Amino acid sequence: MEKKLKRWFETFGDKENPDEFDAKRLVMLYSIKVPKGKRLGPEDALNIDDIKPPYVVKVCSSNILHKTELKGVLLNNDKECLQDNFKLMQDRFPKENILVENQSTYMGPEFIIGIIKDPALGHAVMVGAGGVLTEIYKDTAFRLAPCSVTDATDMIDELVLSPVFDNFRGMNLDKKKLAQTISQVSRLAHDLGDKLSQLDINPIVFSDGEWIALDVKVMFE
Amino acid sequence: MDKIASLKKFLNPKKIAVIGASKSKDKVGGIVFRRLLDSRRRLFPVNPKETAIEGYKVSPDIQSLPKDIDLAIITISAAAAVKSVEMCIKKGIPNYIIVAGGFGEVGAEGRELEEKLTGLAKEKNVNILGPNSLGIFLPDENIDTIFVEHGDKSLDRKGRVACIVQSGSVGVEALGYASNTGYGMRAFVGLGNKCDLDEIDFLEYFARDEKTNCLGFYLENIERGRQFLTVAKEAAREKPVVVLKAGRTHTAVLAVSSHTGKLAGSDNVISGALKQFGIQRVYDDEEFCDATKVLSMLSGTPGNRVAVLTAAGGYGVMCTDFIEKKDMRALLKMAKLSKDTQKRIKEATFPFTACENPVDITASADDRMFSQSFDILIEDDGVDIIICIAFFAPPGISENLIDIIADKIKKSDKPVIVFTKYGPFTDNSIKNLYYAGVAAYPSVGRAVRAARFLVERTKIKQRLDQKA
Numbered sequence: 052m053e054k055k056l057k058r059w060f061e062t063f064g065d066k067e068n069p070d071e072f073d074a075k076r077l078v079m080l081y082s083i084k085v086p087k088g089k090r091l092g093p094e095d096a097l098n099i100d101d102i103k104p105p106y107v108v109k110v111c112s113s114n115i116l117h118k119t120e121l122k123g124v125l126l127n128n129d130k131e132c133l134q135d136n137f138k139l140m141q142d143r144f145p146k147e148n149i150l151v152e153n154q155s156t157y158m159g160p161e162f163i164i165g166i167i168k169d170p171a172l173g174h175a176v177m178v179g180a181g182g183v184l185t186e187i188y189k190d191t192a193f194r195l196a197p198c199s200v201t202d203a204t205d206m207i208d209e210l211v212l213s214p215v216f217d218n219f220r221g222m223n224l225d226k227k228k229l230a231q232t233i234s235q236v237s238r239l240a241h242d243l244g245d246k247l248s249q250l251d252i253n254p255i256v257f258s259d260g261e262w263i264a265l266d267v268k269v270m271f272e
Numbered sequence: 273m274d275k276i277a278s279l280k281k282f283l284n285p286k287k288i289a290v291i292g293a294s295k296s297k298d299k300v301g302g303i304v305f306r307r308l309l310d311s312r313r314r315l316f317p318v319n320p321k322e323t324a325i326e327g328y329k330v331s332p333d334i335q336s337l338p339k340d341i342d343l344a345i346i347t348i349s350a351a352a353a354v355k356s357v358e359m360c361i362k363k364g365i366p367n368y369i370i371v372a373g374g375f376g377e378v379g380a381e382g383r384e385l386e387e388k389l390t391g392l393a394k395e396k397n398v399n400i401l402g403p404n405s406l407g408i409f410l411p412d413e414n415i416d417t418i419f420v421e422h423g424d425k426s427l428d429r430k431g432r433v434a435c436i437v438q439s440g441s442v443g444v445e446a447l448g449y450a451s452n453t454g455y456g457m458r459a460f461v462g463l464g465n466k467c468d469l470d471e472i473d474f475l476e477y478f479a480r481d482e483k484t485n486c487l488g489f490y491l492e493n494i495e496r497g498r499q500f501l502t503v504a505k506e507a508a509r510e511k512p513v514v515v516l517k518a519g520r521t522h523t524a525v526l527a528v529s530s531h532t533g534k535l536a537g538s539d540n541v542i543s544g545a546l547k548q549f550g551i552q553r554v555y556d557d558e559e560f561c562d563a564t565k566v567l568s569m570l571s572g573t574p575g576n577r578v579a580v581l582t583a584a585g586g587y588g589v590m591c592t593d594f595i596e597k598k599d600m601r602a603l604l605k606m607a608k609l610s611k612d613t614q615k616r617i618k619e620a621t622f623p624f625t626a627c628e629n630p631v632d633i634t635a636s637a638d639d640r641m642f643s644q645s646f647d648i649l650i651e652d653d654g655v656d657i658i659i660c661i662a663f664f665a666p667p668g669i670s671e672n673l674i675d676i677i678a679d680k681i682k683k684s685d686k687p688v689i690v691f692t693k694y695g696p697f698t699d700n701s702i703k704n705l706y707y708a709g710v711a712a713y714p715s716v717g718r719a720v721r722a723a724r725f726l727v728e729r730t731k732i733k734q735r736l737d738q739k740a
Binding site (some may be wrong): 116163165166167169171172173175177179185186189191192193194195198201202205206209249250251253268270 | 493494495497498501529530531532533534535536540541542543544545547548600735
């Protein structure tokens with residue numbers, strides 16, 4: 052296993068599955084950008100160092116798959132209301148960690164990048180129209196991991212959504228960087244090997260010239 | 273000798289034993305043996321209950337066979353088949369086709385028998401095709417062991433497509449369809465249950481086979497998936513590889529909690545994987561034949577700009593619709609014809625001819641006009657592919673048109689695909705075109721789809737060449 056992965060596993064410990072914060076640290080090892088954030092324990096006081104507003108406050112637990120449904124996400128917090136909402140979230144989930152992140156502003160659509168393990172062919176990487184409606188759009192493309200940047204570009208071109216990269220309504224989205232990200236995610240899956248069962252980066256959005264993974268879920272075998 | 277090299281003898285044996293050869297023309301052993309009578313090979317029927325079949329002396333048992341048999345075709349039932357393989361191995365026979373079913377597909381007992389065969393193949397270093405195999409058919413080598421009707425007589429001797437099929441009936445129907453409309457088969461191999469020889473072995477063999485220029489597979493499961501894809505990609509550098517993959521992958525039944533898992537669904541993963549490895553996917557036996565036919569007959573295309581030449585206005589319009597439809601296999605566009613092209617076509621036909629593409633020379637056209645318009649289109653630098661809509665109903669158009677088109681296609685470096693219909697004579701007409709070297713299809717949609725296969729292939733080839 053890659054050295055960087057070994058180090059990640061050392062800090063991760065022997066938990067069954069990573070929470071969002073762990074998962075984001077994992078994808079960061081493969082040059083995938085995530086919002087600046089801090090994980091705080093159930094007893095911790097709010098301490099966010101130099102993270103800039105606005106803030107998103109999320110419950111951070113590998114046991115909770117759908118945060119929104121459980122009211123585990125609070126958006127659009129400015130400096131003033133952050134303390135109250137952080138407290139509110141701690142009261143709502145007294146045993147769980149809380150993640151406070153800078154809330155990215157972005158243009159254009161949300162994408163999803165994911166990994167599954169096909170029983171016959173092994174890990175496959177997916178890109179698709181993301182967000183909460185991703186399973187309704189079903190606008191996806193798959194390749195086996197690891198996949199090259201060229202393969203990843205083909206995947207993007209297959210999507211119904213692909214015309215957004217042709218300067219659609221003035222959107223200036225970087226297709227090459229998204230393809231590189233897909234390829235990097237596939238490389239991560241390849242390096243993790245059999246241990247990785249499923250991975251979702253959803254949504255991943257284009258913010259300030261970079262693709263940023265707003266939410267990451269990783270499930271181990 | 274490595275396994276792949278040893279297949280040469282398997283597919284071109286000099287001495288063949290038929291275990292279970294029968295006098296009865298209804299029994300598999302009877303049919304297979306009679307098929308081989310035309311093969312000009314030395315045949316050795318084995319059956320304790322017979323003494324002579326079709327003038328051949330029958331051996332009562334395997335022990336009495338001569339020593340240097342190249343191939344044994346086992347036509348008896350499952351348990352007995354395994355026993356006879358064991359005996360044949362003692363005789364030093366290196367290659368086997370097992371026709372019988374009743375193995376892994378029927379339950380535990382059959383599975384045990386099949387595993388025994390797998391073990392024998394490995395330990396004793398022999399090749400076993402099947403069980404439950406349809407057999408092999410190589411027109412050019414005069415080898416045909418297929419026991420069901422398959423229109424063999426009308427298949428071209430000099431065919432160049434190797435068809436490797438897992439299931440019987442789909443393969444046989446593809447054969448039947450192909451032979452009705454003209455098709456160049458290099459080899460047909462029925463894999464059956466794949467106890468030993470599988471798609472990868474034949475992929476490797478036919479990728480190296482000089483007489484093969486296109487490989488087609490019908491597969492229900494790919495056990496060594498990654499390896500198949502890797503070997504196929506290597507093969508695709510030189511020859512198109514087409515896969516008809518039926519059956520859903522198992523992803524859908526896994527417990528999935530991620531969005532990605534739910535979206536992976538039926539067979540999105542295999543679709544993506546095939547594209548990634550330069551393999552062209554088809555979805556039914558008709559598309560399988562259509563694709564392999566055009567890919568075997570025409571090499572790629574310089575681009576995706578299509579000119580349509582027609583004497584039937586309606587089909588010209590329909591063809592345009594199909595061409596402009598977004599299809600992710602490959603995008604096509606209607607060629608923009610030069611002013612000069614348009615002027616010359618009008619001069620060669622009528623002042624009122626619609627020359628915008630589709631070029632509609634109308635039902636008043638005759639052979640000469642068709643022929644000249646064709647030449648002019650081929651000379652236009654803005655045209656990469658020509659779809660020619662050939663109808664024989666207009667009074668000025670005769671069946672000579674076939675030869676006229678065929679002659680031009682041979683001289684042209686641009687691919688030409690023909691759509692033709694001729695009432696009840698359609699299949700025959702397409703077959704005649706095939707023998708004249710022309711890839712023709714009986715519907716507009718299929719002709720356009722054939723053009724897409726060429727464009728797709730060219731893209732794959734360019735991509736693979738780049739990476740090399």
